[in-house]
Amino acid sequence: xxxxxxxxxxxxxxxxxxxxxxxxxxxxxxxxxxxxxxxxxxxxxxxxxxxxxxxxxxxxxxxxxxxxxxxxxxxxxxxxxxxxxxxxxxxxxxxxxxxxxxxxxxxxxxxxxxxxxxxxxxxxxxxxxxxxxxxxxxxxxxxxxxxxxxxxxxxxxxxxxxxxxxxxxxxxxxxxxxxxxxxxxxxxxxxxxxxxxxxxxxxxxxxxxxxxxxxxxxxxxxxxxxxxxxxxxxxxxxxxxxxxxxxxxxxxxxxxxxxxxxxxxxxxxxxxxxxxxxxxxxxxxxxxxxxxxxxxxxxxxxxxxxxxxxxxxxxxxxxxxxxxxxxxxxxxxxxxxxxxxxxxxxxxxxxxxxxxxxxxxxxxxxxxxxxxxxxxxxxxxxxxxxxxxxxxxxxxxxxxxxxxxxxxxxxxxxxxxxxxxxxxxxxxxxxxxxxxxxxxxxxxxxxxxxxxxxxxxxxxxxxxxxxxxxxxxxxxxxxxxxxxxxxxxxxxxxxxxxxxxxxxxxxxxxxxxxxxxxxxxxxxxxxxxxxxxxxxxxxxxxxxxxxxxxxxxxxxxxxxxxxxxxxxxxxxxxxxxxxxxxxxxxxxxxxxxxxxxxxxxxxxxxxxxxxxxxxxxxxxxxxxxxxxxx
Numbered sequence: 001x002x003x004x005x006x007x008x009x010x011x012x013x014x015x016x017x018x019x020x021x022x023x024x025x026x027x028x029x030x031x032x033x034x035x036x037x038x039x040x041x042x043x044x045x046x047x048x049x050x051x052x053x054x055x056x057x058x059x060x061x062x063x064x065x066x067x068x069x070x071x072x073x074x075x076x077x078x079x080x081x082x083x084x085x086x087x088x089x090x091x092x093x094x095x096x097x098x099x100x101x102x103x104x105x106x107x108x109x110x111x112x113x114x115x116x117x118x119x120x121x122x123x124x125x126x127x128x129x130x131x132x133x134x135x136x137x138x139x140x141x142x143x144x145x146x147x148x149x150x151x152x153x154x155x156x157x158x159x160x161x162x163x164x165x166x167x168x169x170x171x172x173x174x175x176x177x178x179x180x181x182x183x184x185x186x187x188x189x190x191x192x193x194x195x196x197x198x199x200x201x202x203x204x205x206x207x208x209x210x211x212x213x214x215x216x217x218x219x220x221x222x223x224x225x226x227x228x229x230x231x232x233x234x235x236x237x238x239x240x241x242x243x244x245x246x247x248x249x250x251x252x253x254x255x256x257x258x259x260x261x262x263x264x265x266x267x268x269x270x271x272x273x274x275x276x277x278x279x280x281x282x283x284x285x286x287x288x289x290x291x292x293x294x295x296x297x298x299x300x301x302x303x304x305x306x307x308x309x310x311x312x313x314x315x316x317x318x319x320x321x322x323x324x325x326x327x328x329x330x331x332x333x334x335x336x337x338x339x340x341x342x343x344x345x346x347x348x349x350x351x352x353x354x355x356x357x358x359x360x361x362x363x364x365x366x367x368x369x370x371x372x373x374x375x376x377x378x379x380x381x382x383x384x385x386x387x388x389x390x391x392x393x394x395x396x397x398x399x400x401x402x403x404x405x406x407x408x409x410x411x412x413x414x415x416x417x418x419x420x421x422x423x424x425x426x427x428x429x430x431x432x433x434x435x436x437x438x439x440x441x442x443x444x445x446x447x448x449x450x451x452x453x454x455x456x457x458x459x460x461x462x463x464x465x466x467x468x469x470x471x472x473x474x475x476x477x478x479x480x481x482x483x484x485x486x487x488x489x490x491x492x493x494x495x496x497x498x499x500x501x502x503x504x505x506x507x508x509x510x511x512x513x514x515x516x517x518x519x520x521x522x523x524x525x526x527x528x529x530x531x532x533x534x535x536x537x538x539x540x541x542x543x544x545x546x547x548x549x550x551x552x553x554x555x556x557x558x559x560x561x562x563x564x565x566x567x568x569x570x571x572x573x574x575x576x577x578x579x580x581x582x583x584x585x586x587x588x589x590x591x592x593x594x595x596x597x598x599x600x601x602x603x604x605x606x607x608x609x610x611x612x613x614x615x616x617x618x619x620x621x622x623x624x625x626x627x628x629x630x
Contacts, residue, residue, distance in 0.1 A: 018192055026185045045127050045145055048081070048166055052147045053125070055083055056162035060152050070096040081166035084108050085151065088121050088160055106132070108163055111146040120161045125149045130165070143167070207235045211242060218245070273384040279377065281335040281343060293384060297336035297359065339366065339382060346370050346380045356387070363391045411443040467511040467602055474505035474551055477512060478540050481519045485527070493532035499539040505551050507603075508626050514599045515623075521592035522555040522619050529559035529617070545605065545622040556618040562611040570609060571597040603627060 055072055062068035072083050073095060085093040086108040097105065108117075111130050120126055127147040144165045151160040210227050217225040224246055227239040267274055273289035283294055335343055338357045345353050346368045354367040368382040418436045427433040482498040489496035519538075526536045536557045543552035562570060571593050596619075600607045604627035611617035 022185065022188075022192070029181060029185065045147070048145055048147045048164060049125055049127060049149070051076075051081075052083075052149045052162055052164045055164065056149045056151050059085065059162055060154060063153065066096060073097060076164065076166075079166065081164055082106075084163040084165070086117070086161050086163060088158070090114050090117070104132070106144075106165060108161075111144075111163070111165060112148060117148060117161055120148045120150055121158055123150050123158060207239060211239065214242065271385075275336075275339075275382045275384070276371070276379065277335055277339075277343060277382065278379040279347070281340075283333045283335065284379065290384070294333055294336060297338065298333060300337075300360070338364075339368075342366060342368050342382070343380055347377055350377050362386060362388045364388075411447050414443045415440055467514060469509040469511060472507040472510035472512045472515065474507060474540055474553070475500050477515060477519070478538055478553075481516065481523065482538065484520075485523050488527060489536070492527065492530075494527065494530055495535035497535065497537045499537065499541075501541050503542070505540055505542065506625070507551065507623055510603060510623065511599075514602075518596045518599050518621070519553075519555070521596050525592060526555055526557035526559065526617070530557045531559070534558035534616075543622060545624055549625040550605070551623045551625060553621040553623070554618055556616060558616040561613040561615055562609070562617055563613060567609060567611060571607075 055076075058068065058072075069083070069085075076082055082097075082105070083095065084107070085095060087093070090108075092108050110132070111128075112126075116126070125147070127145065130144045130146050132144060144167055146163065146165040148161045148163045150158045151162045153159050207227070207230070214225045214227050226243050226246065229236050229239045229243065267285075267287040270287055271289065273293050274285075274287045275283055275290040275294065276285040278284050286294060338359055342353055342355055347370065350370050352367070352369045354365070357364045357366055363386075365385045365387045366382055368380050370377045371379045371381060418440050421427065422433065422436055427436055478498050478500055482496065485496055523536070523538075530536055534557070536555070539554040539556070541552055543550050545552075597607055600621055600623070603623055605621060605623040607622075608620045609617065610620070
């Protein structure tokens with residue numbers, strides 16, 4: 001078996017194997033393509049029949065909708081197909097044609113006669129391939145597959161036929177494709193054979209050149225030089241013997257390299273920023289996150305009069321002392337200004353230190369540790385973490401607790417005071433006792449509304465709001481809200497009106513209960529700020545939102561209005577535009593508009609407000625008729 005260990009034998013066997021592989025690949029592609037081509041017509045006919053039935057069903061629902069036919073032909077154009085509509089009396093409907101499609105336009109009479117369409121008008125589906133030799137002879141698409149299915153109206157009666165024709169690849173194109181495929185595969189096979197032949201020839205001389213170069217390097221003292229062993233022939237045995245000389249040295253170098261790579265991988269994978277500083281305050285080493293911080297903070301102009309700079313530097317420390325104005329080492333950067341006082345403390349005291357830095361709009365948590373060499377501090381390593389989001393959430397938590405405490409303080413004080421009055425028998429008459437009990441009851445209801453609204457808002461902001469989507473008719477919803485508030489409007493002497501269009505307003509996906517909650521909150525606000533003798537109007541109509549069909553709902557009042565400086569904040573929780581208003585039993589919780597905004601955004605819509613002092617307020621809601629499905 002010497003031939004298998006010889007270089008010449010290996011080269012010969014490799015070339016023979018490559019030729020065989022090329023032939024196998026070519027045969028596989030040829031057989032596979034021919035099988036797919038001859039089975040294409042049957043598969044395409046079945047698929048086109050199902051496609052025609054689907055479009056015919058939709059055409060029944062959009063009989064005279066030009067936009068539907070435009071969209072249908074555009075979609076079919078991507079598959080080199082087109083739809084035709086013909087009535088039972090052989091009159092063809094003029095349909096819009098997609099401008100992007102290059103398919104040739106035909107008429108129904110080019111494919112079927114009246115006699116051939118008779119089974120379709122009787123309820124059958126027919127299909128056949130058609131050849132059009134007179135249409136663009138040298139262009140693909142002279143063969144077509146045509147399918148005709150019955151077209152029914154909404155009552156189920158056959159009023160015509162839906163016809164779809166699709167281009168098929170011609171035999172001439174198939175032959176050209178097979179010829180191109182053969183040429184490409186032959187070229188690739190020739191190149192692969194030539195490449196591997198030269199590659200194997202080079203393997204004979206290249207190892208000898210590497211051995212010579214490695215010998216020269218070893219004579220210069222580079223004992224870690226290695227020659228790769230790529231074969232088991234005579235040259236491979238020579239390389240194996242040569243490499244044995246530096247085995248022990250290679251093991252030591254490999255161990256050091258692995259340790260270095262391990263440390264580098266840890267630094268690169270850390271999400272925190274790591275910055276290593278020398279004793280002079282220059283950056284020696286950073287991970288990618290630390291390098292980004294050094295670059296960003298170095299671009300900030302730290303002036304002597306800058307309040308932030310004064311806070312980050314000792315009063316008697318000049319920027320030039322740290323090389324921030326100029327430095328000669330081209331391979332290091334100066335320490336970022338915000339880290340100067342912490343670095344001074346760590347170097348001077350030789351101990352760890354930690355702090356939080358406010359740089360522009362960000363908050364950073366910094367921990368710095370000294371680096372030692374023979375009991376001397378030779379620098380420091382700083383680990384920085386961006387805690388801006390944590391600080392923001394903590395502030396939100398504190399603000400939330402403060403707001404809730406403020407909202408609960410008044411009703412709890414009133415409950416305590418009036419209940420103590422009842423316990424001390426202060427009321428002298430049953431009417432006074434009943435009045436105190438009524439106040440206690442109203443305040444308890446107010447606290448209940450506050451807790452309920454807080455729970456709803458918390459679920460909404462956490463993304464846990466459960467919406468029951470179904471088709472919603474907006475007209476009955478508006479009418480129901482009008483009836484619901486009519487009694488209150490009559491009691492307060494306010495004119496309440498509702499305006500609806502003649503055509504029905506329908507949301508395909510909406511939560512009717514949540515939308516009723518939105519209308520209730522808006523109308524509650526309107527009644528709370530509208531005096532007797534004024535009017536409140538609710539209006540719903542069709543509109544366009546983000547270039548798609550939508551429904552616009554407006555709630556307008558002639559109340560006191562909202563100051564312009566308060567308009568950007570009215571949808572924030574607990575925000576009160578009227579700072580001086582009292583909060584009685586009918587007062588709001590300060591969460592209604594925040595809940596409205598969250599519910600509308602959950603329906604992929606938007607809510608806006610327009611208001612002027614003394615002239616009233618108008619809330620406008622846009623709800624898309626067909627919102628996207630999350």
